[in-house]
Amino acid sequence: MSIWEYANPKKFMQTSGLVLPWVAGLSALCIVAGLVWGFFLTPDDYRQGSTVKIIYLHVPSAMMAINAWGMMLVTSLIWLVRRHHVSALAAKAAAPVGLTFTVIALVTGAFWGQPMWGTWWAWDPRLTSFLILTLFYLGYIALWQAVEDPDTAADLTAVLCLVGSVFALLSRYAVLFWNQGLHQGASLSLDKKENVADVFWVPLVVCIAGFVLLFLTLVLVRTRTEIRARRLSALLARERMA
Amino acid sequence: MFRLLTRDLRLAVRAGGGFGLGLAFFLLVAVLVPLGVGPEGAVLARIAPGILWVGALLACLLSLDRIFALDFEDGSLDLLATSPMPLEGVVAVKSLAHWLVTGVPLVLVSPVLGVLLNLPVQGYGWLVLSLALGTPALSVIGAFGAALTVGVKRGGLLLSLLVLPLYVPTLIFGAEVVKRGAAGLTVGTPVLLLAGITLGAAALLPFASAAALRVNLR
């Protein structure tokens, strides 16, 4: 039994149909639990007050914004190498979700930055990188929509995703070079000294798990929709041939 | 290969229009910006490096869609793809031709525009050097965007959306060279990084562009 069996659309539809309700339910549970815990059951930060609690939305969405692009990169590679249509459609499905997470991260960041730094927007390296990431998502989505033939679109967007990933990384370091910035360091890392305190940490991890599951849910739903749309157009083509 | 280069240059010269427009656009930017921000020399001197680089970048963008679109429409690209020349080579040569007719004039005219924008004296050398190092990357990256959108009707706006984010590192390092040079600081690091981006892009991107062209030709 090989993992590639799940790349067969029929098998994928069966399996994802079974898994989807569980993933969706678990994601809702984690997000609600994590947010309630984080918002109401943790103490205020001694410096940042209750403003700090936006971290429970900001950090998970920022992580998923980057991870979504990573997932698109992997699925694009799988499409280019193994030509599984499900893989290309999953990349297509993930892009708008990733874009939404990026925008959420930017907006919550602005709400957080206003009281802390006294400004809604600063040309800080991390903020700037996220803005550039937004542009990459927009270009990727626009290319999918502009090209009519689905296989052509899948190939072109996959190439764009590969090249874009390299340039996104380059931009990240170019931006660091350009301005050192105000942003606080990582909230989560394996190095214990840098971490936020445990009381904040546990609900944050629950929230992150919730956002990962939410991303999975949305991508599964959207991929299933894309597969159904492809089946429909295949049926229409078959009818034209007959 | 050499014949393709001379053909493209001859086409650009005889057809006129398109490529000269970039230069005119660059000039317009340098004229309009002082009208917008006011005539104070100190302010202009501060923003001159950035404005000149952004202007050059946008001027370069104007003629990108012509790299492949004309050959795609009249069938030449099909014929080039079936010719003994590797498509990667075709892409590289066409990027070079684009740089010669767009990038080089921008480099040559930039000191004049530097005067308009009150660029400090010690910045001129670095302005010319940074544009000479950076504009080839703009052409090669632009050719990649043009290859992606060659099959799209009225793809100009899409092309800009795809290419501009890819221009970010080049713009940052290029403008940084001029900014530091104009302020009399050392510029070694950004110059090397800019050259690195240009060389890396010129070495690797033609492969991605050729792949995109092959997809668009089927």
Place this chain on the structure above:
Amino acid sequence: MLLSVSDLAVARGGVTVLEGMTFGVAAGQALILRGPNGAGKTTLLRTLAGLQPAVAGAVSVPPEAMAYAAHADGIKAVLTVAENLEFWAAVHGTRGIGAALEAMDLVGLRNRRGAHLSAGQKRRLGLARLLVTGRPVWLLDEPTVSLDVASVALFAGVVRGHLAGGGAALIATHVDLGLGEAVVLDLSAFKARAAAGTGAFDEAFG
């Protein structure tokens, strides 16, 4: 056999249009492809030229043997007839365009720019390009469009000369070229069955 095709299937826009094609073309032979509009003549020629991948099957041909000529001739309006032709000769590494100009009756037009050519003259220039490629297998997609009767006869003569010199040609056309010796291949025999017609995404129903 200069060109041999076995069990080839080709697709247009993700839909398989022709399948199970097996045929060969020997040196000195011309093959006329017949079939109604949309039968897949252009798709087949583009697949053979290597511009698009085949869905199934194999094409075997010596390397760099194919010269493709389609509806668009790739003529630059601002270059003269001679410059257009010289470019393609240089790309293919052949010398001399005189014979090609003469064969397609373009000698008098050699210094005229592409923009000032009539549709038929452009077509003749497009076909003259085949001669400077120096390649043995010609893939021709409706070569006689916008040619007058005299030019069609001229072109038939050029094809005959090419065949006599050991070349081969696949010609998709509705017009009788007067090539009595050519073999006709009716593509409707290879029309893909509707059930198999969903191309690569068929696995969706697997």
